[in-house]
Amino acid sequence: MPFCRQCGKVLEEGDDYCPKCGAPQHDAPSYETPSSSGAADRGGIGWTILGFFIPLAGLIIYLLWKDQKPNTAHMAGLGALVWLIVRLGVSLLAALFH
Ligand SMILES: [Zn+2]
Incomplete structure (x- = not known):
């Protein structure tokens, strides 16, 4: 309540x-910097696909934008993570069937 x-x-x-x-009840987060406000941070599946096909780019985007554009950074990082899981899965299957 x-x-x-x-x-x-x-x-x-x-x-x-x-x-x-x-009195206004909106939270005004102090950590938000003026430079990041107004910047597009909608995330989107496109960043995940980018991170999946270019995992290095996904990782770099995640590290660079995790503070300023957390949504976009997480989507790109997720793509890189999915790539890693798929890659490990393929390696595991290859090891099992050889
Ligand atoms: Zn009041």
């Missing part, structure tokens, strides 16, 4: 403003 950060009144889930004192 959320409470007003100004006056302590109990709020409804998802209230933007306190009904009693009108």
